[in-house]
Amino acid sequence: MLSLSHELINVLKTINLRIDQTMLKYDKSVEDYVSFAKESDKYGFRALVVPSSVVEFIAPEVKTPIASVVGFPHGYHPLRVKIDELKYVANAGAKEVDVVLNIVNLKSRMLSKVEEEVEELVHTARDLNLGIKVIVETSALTDEELVAICKILLKHKPDFIKTNTGFGARGVSVRDVLIIKKLVGNELKIKAAGGVRNAVEALTLVSYGADVIGTSSGVEIVKDASRILTMLQQ
Numbered sequence: 001m002l003s004l005s006h007e008l009i010n011v012l013k014t015i016n017l018r019i020d021q022t023m024l025k026y027d028k029s030v031e032d033y034v035s036f037a038k039e040s041d042k043y044g045f046r047a048l049v050v051p052s053s054v055v056e057f058i059a060p061e062v063k064t065p066i067a068s069v070v071g072f073p074h075g076y077h078p079l080r081v082k083i084d085e086l087k088y089v090a091n092a093g094a095k096e097v098d099v100v101l102n103i104v105n106l107k108s109r110m111l112s113k114v115e116e117e118v119e120e121l122v123h124t125a126r127d128l129n130l131g132i133k134v135i136v137e138t139s140a141l142t143d144e145e146l147v148a149i150c151k152i153l154l155k156h157k158p159d160f161i162k163t164n165t166g167f168g169a170r171g172v173s174v175r176d177v178l179i180i181k182k183l184v185g186n187e188l189k190i191k192a193a194g195g196v197r198n199a200v201e202a203l204t205l206v207s208y209g210a211d212v213i214g215t216s217s218g219v220e221i222v223k224d225a226s227r228i229l230t231m232l233q234q
Contacts, residue, residue, distance in 0.1 A: 004232065011206050012199060012225040018206065020067060020191065021218035022049040024166070030057050037062045043222055046212060047096060052089045059093025067096035067131075070121075073167035075100030075135070079117050083124055096131035098162055098191075098214075103137055106145055114149065118156045125158075133160035133191055138176040139168035150183040157188070162214065164194030171195025174208050181209030199224035 004012075011018070021040045023033060033054045040048055041062040049067045050058050059066050068089040071077045077085075079102075086097055099121055105113045118134060125132035136149050153161050161180060163172040171194025180190055192205040193214025199221050202213045215221060 008203060008207060009229070009232070011203055012229055015199060015202060015213075015225045016044050016218070016222050017046055018202070018212050019045045019218040019221065020047045020049050020193075020212055020214045021045040021064075022166075022193075022214055022216045024049065024051055024069060024072065024216075030054055033058060034061055037064075040064065040218065043219060045218055049098065049214065052085055052092070052094075055089050055092035055094050065095040066093055067098060068092075068094040069098045069100070071100040071102075072098075073100060073165040075102050075137070076104045077102075079120060082117075082121065086121065086124055086130070087128065090128040090130050094130065096133070096159075097125060098133045098135055100135045100137070100165060101149065103140055106141070106149060111148060111152070115152050115156070118152050118158070122156045122158050131160075132158045133162040134158045135162040135165055135193075137165055137168050138163045138172065138180075139170045139194075143179065146179060147183060150180065154184060154187055160189045160191045160212065162191040162193055166194040166214070166216075168194065172205065174204060177205055177208045177210050196221070199228055 023036045037048055037058045041064050045064055047065045047067040052068045055068050070085045071082045102117055163176050172192045177192055189211040190209055191212040191214050192210035196202055196213050196215040197217045202221050
């Protein structure tokens, strides 16, 4: 008979509280986004993540906190543009932002520019009372680059380091989470995102150090967790 620890069973029971339920599709209408938000709102997710341009339409319709993306999905927007987008989503009703790091600067070894970006983004988010996650896109990084950005994030303390956009070469891996957890410990929270489709994948990432799961499959994951719990009780 399969058994799990009480801690992991509790994760399955409350998995909705760890999920940032996400829709970031360019080929959907505002009405599609509102329908997505209203349906997702029933499940008590940690947040709903939507593009910056639709925040104003979603925020009044749901109780779940709204998060939005900034500099998405590639992150090579000028810093001023990211700051303006961050302010825009705050005014539109978002409570949190997921900002894509300028990986071009990191790949160019211009770490002072990377640090400048992180510092100003975190400072602006704090001024606006926004939670902030920095997306590093692990699928594009070497281990050395991941170490370098983690050191910068530890210095400037965003709320989260987020692994992936979901638009890169791959989604999150257990290896990503293991390395990041080793580097940041409990000083930063970890959002694991990209390609998480079922409850076992989500549970595995949490067990290795992820605090939050970013996924477009939140409803399916909650239902899958319920089925697993039912089987464990038989």
